[in-house]
Amino acid sequence: MTEKQKLVVIGNGMAPGRMLEHLFEKAPDAYDVTIFNAEPRVNYDRIMLSPVLSGEKSFEDIIIHGDGWYIEHGVMLYKGHKVVGIDRKAKTVTSEHGEIAEYDKLVIATGSAPFIIPVPGHDLPGVLTYRDLDDVDAMLLAAQSRGKAVVIGGGLLGLEAAAGLKERGMDVTVIHLMPNLMERQLDPAAGYLLERAFEERGIKVITSASTKRITGDTRVESIELEDGTVIPATLVVMAVGIRPNGALAKEAGLSVNRGIVVSDSMQTSDPDIFAVGECAEINGNVYGLVAPLYQMAEVAAGHLANGGGKNFVETSTATKLKVTGIDLYSVGDFAEADDREEIVLRDANAGIYKRLVLKDDKIIGVVLYGDTGDGAWYYDMLKKGSDVSELRETLIFGQAYQGGAALDPSAAVAALPDDAEICGCNGICKGTITSAISSKGLTNLDDVRAHTKASASCGTCTGLVEQLLGLTLGDAYNPSAVSAICGCADLGHSDVRRLIKAKELKTIPEVMQELEWKTSCGCSKCRPALNYYLVCDWPDEYADDYQSRFINERVHANIQKDGTYSVVPRMWGGMTNSTELRAIADVVDKFQIPAVKCTGGQRIDMLGIKKEDLPAVWEDLGKAGFVSGQAYAKGLRTVKTCVGSDWCRFGTQDSTGLGIKLEKFMWGSWTPAKLKLAVSGCPRNCAEATCKDIGVICVDSGYEIHFAGAAGLDIKGTEILGNVKTEEAVIEHVVALAQMYREQGWYLERIYKWAKRVGFDEIRRQIMDDEEKRKAYYERFVFSQKFAQVDPWSERVSGKDKHEFKPMATLSLEAAE
Amino acid sequence: MNALTQTWVTVGLLSDIPIRGARCIKNGDMTIAVFRTADGRVFALEDNCPHKNGPLSQGIVHDGCVTCPLHNWVISLETGIAQGADEGQTLSFPVKLEGDKILLEVSR
Numbered sequence: 001m002t003e004k005q006k007l008v009v010i011g012n013g014m015a016p017g018r019m020l021e022h023l024f025e026k027a028p029d030a031y032d033v034t035i036f037n038a039e040p041r042v043n044y045d046r047i048m049l050s051p052v053l054s055g056e057k058s059f060e061d062i063i064i065h066g067d068g069w070y071i072e073h074g075v076m077l078y079k080g081h082k083v084v085g086i087d088r089k090a091k092t093v094t095s096e097h098g099e100i101a102e103y104d105k106l107v108i109a110t111g112s113a114p115f116i117i118p119v120p121g122h123d124l125p126g127v128l129t130y131r132d133l134d135d136v137d138a139m140l141l142a143a144q145s146r147g148k149a150v151v152i153g154g155g156l157l158g159l160e161a162a163a164g165l166k167e168r169g170m171d172v173t174v175i176h177l178m179p180n181l182m183e184r185q186l187d188p189a190a191g192y193l194l195e196r197a198f199e200e201r202g203i204k205v206i207t208s209a210s211t212k213r214i215t216g217d218t219r220v221e222s223i224e225l226e227d228g229t230v231i232p233a234t235l236v237v238m239a240v241g242i243r244p245n246g247a248l249a250k251e252a253g254l255s256v257n258r259g260i261v262v263s264d265s266m267q268t269s270d271p272d273i274f275a276v277g278e279c280a281e282i283n284g285n286v287y288g289l290v291a292p293l294y295q296m297a298e299v300a301a302g303h304l305a306n307g308g309g310k311n312f313v314e315t316s317t318a319t320k321l322k323v324t325g326i327d328l329y330s331v332g333d334f335a336e337a338d339d340r341e342e343i344v345l346r347d348a349n350a351g352i353y354k355r356l357v358l359k360d361d362k363i364i365g366v367v368l369y370g371d372t373g374d375g376a377w378y379y380d381m382l383k384k385g386s387d388v389s390e391l392r393e394t395l396i397f398g399q400a401y402q403g404g405a406a407l408d409p410s411a412a413v414a415a416l417p418d419d420a421e422i423c424g425c426n427g428i429c430k431g432t433i434t435s436a437i438s439s440k441g442l443t444n445l446d447d448v449r450a451h452t453k454a455s456a457s458c459g460t461c462t463g464l465v466e467q468l469l470g471l472t473l474g475d476a477y478n479p480s481a482v483s484a485i486c487g488c489a490d491l492g493h494s495d496v497r498r499l500i501k502a503k504e505l506k507t508i509p510e511v512m513q514e515l516e517w518k519t520s521c522g523c524s525k526c527r528p529a530l531n532y533y534l535v536c537d538w539p540d541e542y543a544d545d546y547q548s549r550f551i552n553e554r555v556h557a558n559i560q561k562d563g564t565y566s567v568v569p570r571m572w573g574g575m576t577n578s579t580e581l582r583a584i585a586d587v588v589d590k591f592q593i594p595a596v597k598c599t600g601g602q603r604i605d606m607l608g609i610k611k612e613d614l615p616a617v618w619e620d621l622g623k624a625g626f627v628s629g630q631a632y633a634k635g636l637r638t639v640k641t642c643v644g645s646d647w648c649r650f651g652t653q654d655s656t657g658l659g660i661k662l663e664k665f666m667w668g669s670w671t672p673a674k675l676k677l678a679v680s681g682c683p684r685n686c687a688e689a690t691c692k693d694i695g696v697i698c699v700d701s702g703y704e705i706h707f708a709g710a711a712g713l714d715i716k717g718t719e720i721l722g723n724v725k726t727e728e729a730v731i732e733h734v735v736a737l738a739q740m741y742r743e744q745g746w747y748l749e750r751i752y753k754w755a756k757r758v759g760f761d762e763i764r765r766q767i768m769d770d771e772e773k774r775k776a777y778y779e780r781f782v783f784s785q786k787f788a789q790v791d792p793w794s795e796r797v798s799g800k801d802k803h804e805f806k807p808m809a810t811l812s813l814e815a816a817e
Numbered sequence: 818m819n820a821l822t823q824t825w826v827t828v829g830l831l832s833d834i835p836i837r838g839a840r841c842i843k844n845g846d847m848t849i850a851v852f853r854t855a856d857g858r859v860f861a862l863e864d865n866c867p868h869k870n871g872p873l874s875q876g877i878v879h880d881g882c883v884t885c886p887l888h889n890w891v892i893s894l895e896t897g898i899a900q901g902a903d904e905g906q907t908l909s910f911p912v913k914l915e916g917d918k919i920l921l922e923v924s925r
């Protein structure tokens with residue numbers, strides 16, 4: 001075996017991250033890799049910082065390589081180590097903390113630094129840039145005060161920052177030097193539409209405005225423009241451009257212009273040193289979007305792996321603004337000139353603007369606003385330099401209109417050539433995606449993301465990728481198709497449920513044996529499902545298998561992202577009193593519970609409890625009369641109520657009392673997925689009963705029972721089941737409905753999905769019209785409650801499952817000696 | 818000198834762990850999860866998912882794997898390597914059974 005070479009990488013951004021992925025694929029054993037990163041963290045998707053800022057994603061969601069990746073590839077990652085010197089003679093680099101690493105090959109990937117306009121006051125606290133997670137964290141902190149923010153710079157970054165800060169509740173003004181926003185990517189018309197869209201969101205935009213100074217005593221207070229306007233500000237974000245980080249390379253004597261000069265094989269003036277990413281300059285160009293940087297990454301990896309491979313080829317990159325609700329796409333060159341023609345389409349009502357710039361019958365520039373669906377199609381023709389004279393008449397209407405009749409959107413995708421780029425960020429073509437789907441047997445979006453990276457960066461091409469799945473798999477791609485329960489079995493949920501009853505199967509091993517499971521003991525998908533089916537079908541005989549339950553149901557608390565738990569006691573119908581509140585306050589103090597929150601389900605959540613403390617917490621809560629709120633269960637959760645006729649001037653019935661009765665009747669029951677109820681005292685519906693799994697609206701003449709609403713992943717108003725006259729009748733009907741769902745629903749299938757599958761009329765027929773059936777369902781529910789209504793908390797306080805809450809052993813040095 | 822030596826330490830009895838379950842061992846700052854499979858084998862992994870540090874001891878054990886409770890990565894009990902398309906590895910430790918006793922090899 002040949003000795004591994006040493007590869008040192010300076011900077012751990014998106015470009016080197018991608019480069020290493022390619023390198024490990026091409027030559028897994030060629031190098032021992034050491035990375036120095038000035039940022040104290042692993043590699044993450046910088047372009048997704050804006051969704052983190054706006055709150056649509058968390059930092060964890062945008063990590064590209066977690067710590068495990070570095071371990072797996074034997075990479076030494078120095079986090080928070082800035083490299084301060086390169087010694088090309090000794091072939092070493094030195095970090096600011098004095099760490100020295102030798103290299104055979106060195107890759108510089110220092111990215112760029114945000115440009116700071118040197119106006120007076122630019123260094124006041126409260127003036128930030130927008131480049132990394134620390135900037136986002138600083139902005140989020142500033143946003144907590146809900147103050148005024150001024151963003152300097154109306155380019156991509158500035159606008160994303162502005163939208164994010166607005167989303168976080170700040171009062172935001174954008175100041176832009178040029179007459180129209182994003183002038184490098186947009187023409188004035190699209191810039192105008194964009195400005196209007198921002199103003200509609202309550203973000204002020206001032207164009208042709210130049211900053212004179214930033215003022216404030218100890219921190220920023222306002223900003224003054226050249227024309228004398230003063231804008232108060234508690235936060236100023238400068239997003240006015242970036243400068244490649246070339247200083248380190250320059251000191252080492254490498255050739256540096258705007259960026260570090262590299263050849264088309266990404267080699268600097270020293271053949272053992274490569275540069276990739278925003279810090280690199282090729283043919284006089286530097287780049288600030290990931291697509292070309294990913295190309296650099298691939299090229300560099302090829303040359304590092306075997307000294308050959310592809311070289312860098314310049315292509316234009318499309319820009320998209322990642323602000324939810326604003327669709328914008330631009331690529332190429334759209335300046336006006338004599339030898340160019342343009343085709344423009346505007347639809348003022350729909351807020352659509354499209355512009356194509358043609359030269360010699362070829363597309364050289366595209367701006368799309370409001371409807372960006374044809375971006376990929378135009379881009380493909382632009383890249384290939386296709387002659388569009390034949391299409392000229394209908395070109396602007398998009399691909400769907402070519403050939404006379406309007407194509408449906410999937411036909412448009414079908415018509416794209418194999419080398420048409422689908423994912424701009426990762427440079428993935430249609431052919432790569434379709435062949436991965438067929439050759440690797442991919443069946444869903446996540447698989448495609450995992451295997452090709454398409455739509456895994458900014459996500460704007462997700463729709464296209466889904467259409468490709470549809471086209472490639474045909475009928476086999478049906479996101480809601482009836483499929484096997486999981487990879488362990490051939491049968492679907494319905495068959496499994498039917499056979500459990502028909503063959504009287506009463507344990508998980510029995511089911512697996514009789515129904516020919518293909519694995520020895522199932523997986524985390526099928527075992528919880530089987531456990532539920534057996535609990536539901538044989539309530540008196542089946543011994544619940546806790547090892548087949550998800551942790552929350554096993555320990556009766558909700559696991560949190562840091563491994564602590566949250567605890568939610570029942571507050572029947574949302575009612576509470578001073579004794580209960582005092583008991584909660586005492587528990588919070590005694591166990592130093594870090595967070596207490598009113599949930600969306602009208603009760604109180606205590607978050608951040610250590611697992612070891614759970615039994616003691618429950619013991620104290622139990623003394624005050626609390627039982628588990630089952631906030632973790634695929635079972636009855638809450639029954640929300642409004643104040644109803646007890647207090648409300650419009651209340652027609654005792655909605656609170658009825659809600660409490662329902663909750664006391666039904667708590668503890670396990671259901672296919674969670675089950676949430678609500679009772680409102682009149683059609684004003686303050687308890688939001690019409691989006692619940694089961695809801696009741698009190699009316700003068702009695703009660704209107706609703707079902708199959710949704711307000712989570714999907715939003716759907718309820719359907720009416722029917723009207724009844726008395727509280728007893730409500731309970732009988734609601735319980736019968738719940739039991740029908742319990743017996744037929746597939747595991748994790750909410751009531752609205754089940755109802756759609758079996759038919760609303762069929763449910764009404766069985767529950768409203770068929771009294772015998774209804775009564776039988778009701779009786780079966782009542783029977784199973786005998787075994788289900790045991791408070792799991794008090795059981796555990798009395799010692800059940802002790803092993804769950806204690807470590808088996810604690811090792812210490814002394815013990816071993 | 819601070820050279821490390823490997824030692825086998827008794828950490829508990831097989832019957833302390835539920836079948837297809839896990840128990841934790843505290844070792845200084847580190848938590849080690851010891852798993853027991855349906856067929857009576859034991860494995861030890863750092864209680865830390867390579868994805869986002871989820872406590873693997875709280876997951877569902879099936880075949881030779883555990884499914885992490887936080888985002889459902891499936892981790893091999895034997896190697897600590899994430900299965901399927903996910904990438905990552907958790908530290909694993911040698912464990913053996915002597916009768917009913919579970920011994921874990923730790924470095925000191």
Ligand code: SRM
Nearest residue numbers: 558566598599600601602603605631637711712713714750
């Ligand atoms: C605590 C609470 C948020 C809050 O602070 O208010 C909450 C917290 C969680 N919700 Fe929720 N949901 C809470 C009310 C809701 C509501 C509103 C409501 O119930 O009135 C909804 C919309 C209605 C609905 O149920 O669809 C809601 C829709 C969801 C969903 C989407 C479910 C769906 O099928 O569409 C999930 C994800 C899931 O279940 O797979 C979810 C999952 C979760 C989980 C369990 C996430 C998880 O798997 O860890 C969170 C547990 C946190 C914890 O440990 O307490 N939560 N969640 C609310 C607890 C209510 C309670 O007292 O029990």
Ligand SMILES: Cc1cc2nc3c(=O)[nH]c(=O)nc-3n(C[C@H](O)[C@H](O)[C@H](O)COP(=O)(O)OP(=O)(O)OC[C@H]3O[C@@H](n4cnc5c(N)ncnc54)[C@H](O)[C@@H]3O)c2cc1C
Nearest residue numbers: 011013014015038039046047082083110111277278289290
């Ligand atoms: C908010 C935001 C949104 C964006 N949106 C998009 C988008 O939608 N589409 C798109 O294509 N692009 C977008 N970009 C641009 C894209 O993120 C960058 O082009 C890309 O991340 C650059 O990658 P890189 O590896 O060259 O540098 P970076 O990812 O910047 O990484 C450089 C790293 O090197 C470290 N470093 C610097 N000097 C040293 C040193 N001396 N020693 C050690 N480490 C050092 C830095 O700390 C940094 O972590 C966006 C950027 C931002 C900030």
Ligand code: SF4
Nearest residue numbers: 642648651681682686
């Ligand atoms: S729904 Fe509104 S109006 Fe009706 S009883 Fe409740 S609070 Fe009163």
Ligand code: FES
Nearest residue numbers: 866868869871885
């Ligand atoms: S932490 Fe384990 S899957 Fe996310």
